[in-house]
Amino acid sequence: MRKINWYPGHMNKAKNQIEEKLSLVDVVIEVLDARVPESSRNPVVAKLTDQKPKVIVLNKSDLADPKLTKRWKNYYENENTVVVALDSKHNSKLPELLKAIKKASAAKIEKLTQKGVVNPVIRAICVGIPNCGKSTILNRLVGKNVAVVGNKPGVTKNQNWLKVNQQIELLDTPGILWPKFEDPEVGMKLAAIGSIKETVFQFDDVALFLLDYLHSFYPKQLDKYLNTIDFDENLPELLMTMTQKFGFRDDYDRYSYHFIQQVRKLKLGQITFDYLKEVSHDD
Known part of the structure; x- marks a missing residue:
């Protein structure tokens, strides 16, 4: 990552x-x-x-x-x-x-x-x-x-x-980030919600992070969104399949951005990306 x-x-x-x-x-x-x-x-x-x-x-x-x-x-x-x-x-x-x-x-x-x-x-x-x-x-x-x-x-x-x-x-006061994200996942999460300028990260990196996170913690929402697409543990392959199935042909980068926007617009439901260890998402 x-x-x-x-x-x-x-x-x-x-x-x-x-x-x-x-x-x-x-x-x-x-x-x-x-x-x-x-x-x-x-x-x-x-x-x-x-x-x-x-x-x-x-x-x-x-x-x-x-x-x-x-x-x-x-x-x-x-x-x-x-x-x-x-x-x-x-x-x-x-x-x-x-x-x-x-x-x-x-x-x-x-x-x-x-x-x-x-x-x-x-x-x-x-x-x-x-x-x-x-x-x-x-x-x-x-x-x-x-x-x-x-x-x-x-x-x-x-x-x-x-x-x-x-x-x-x-x-x-202006919004302030800090000089370095010690945990790379923090950067991915902040990029996913729109708190980091889109010019400083790769859309496919964030889309792949989202697929992995959703599969782990919100599998029902992800399955519903994928519809007839079977989840593939090879996430880049899955993202490419989604790119084609959702009508973006081979424009992998454009679809990655679209998928991030879909998550932000609640197309996969209400999502929280930070969790307490003692809290289950299925509670």
């Missing part, structure tokens, strides 16, 4: 900016992709923000396996972290996020209140990898399109303070 590494200069700059702003921040909102909760946790940012109260948002939960999203939520809550599972585009759970921010910053609010501060303002910073849905969440919270959104990595370029209400201000 070929490794995927991508760390443009603006990401290092953004990391430094987050570090500079942390002294102004009361709580950290860490937005994770519910399909890859652990793989979308940036270890560099996690280390930087380790001493701050934290809210974890499992975003894009509509795309993930709901059973596993529930298990991941419980897992992070057992680490004494406030967790909200969210679909920022389609549902109305944002009030839960506001409550979570207040809960995570309760100690700070109490401290300020005891000092006589009326209606203390809580400042939060929103962090996450590219294309995890940070800006969509912020726009929903603020109630207008103040943060640039897009279904591709690298849309947010600057840091901006946004006023949610009289009590909460949020700092938006």
Whole structure:
């Protein structure tokens, strides 16, 4: 499996900016992709923000396996972290996020209140990898399109303070990856969900990874998608057969990209690519 590494200069700059702003921040909102909760946790940012109260948002939960999203939520809550599972585009759970921010910053609010501060303002910073849905969440919270959104990595370029209400201000930040993926599967997972620019990985590598993963953990969904095509342990041969059967002739690379898009668009159902060892996908 070929490794995927991508760390443009603006990401290092953004990391430094987050570090500079942390002294102004009361709580950290860490937005994770519910399909890859652990793989979308940036270890560099996690280390930087380790001493701050934290809210974890499992975003894009509509795309993930709901059973596993529930298990991941419980897992992070057992680490004494406030967790909200969210679909920022389609549902109305944002009030839960506001409550979570207040809960995570309760100690700070109490401290300020005891000092006589009326209606203390809580400042939060929103962090996450590219294309995890940070800006969509912020726009929903603020109630207008103040943060640039897009279904591709690298849309947010600057840091901006946004006023949610009289009590909460949020700092938006660009999505940040880390310099090197020690586990090559992490790179494959992030490529599969669209958090890495498509110019830095091979489509067939990711398609082959997806076939192997789906066969291992979501065999029923894969069999239904393959229809009359028998699963072949020789994955490159299987991918070539799929290329031809699904009408792409011998355009292996174009079909590989199409298959990745099919997975992203839920044509094979709600898929989670990170799993807890004690959790069975068939539970």
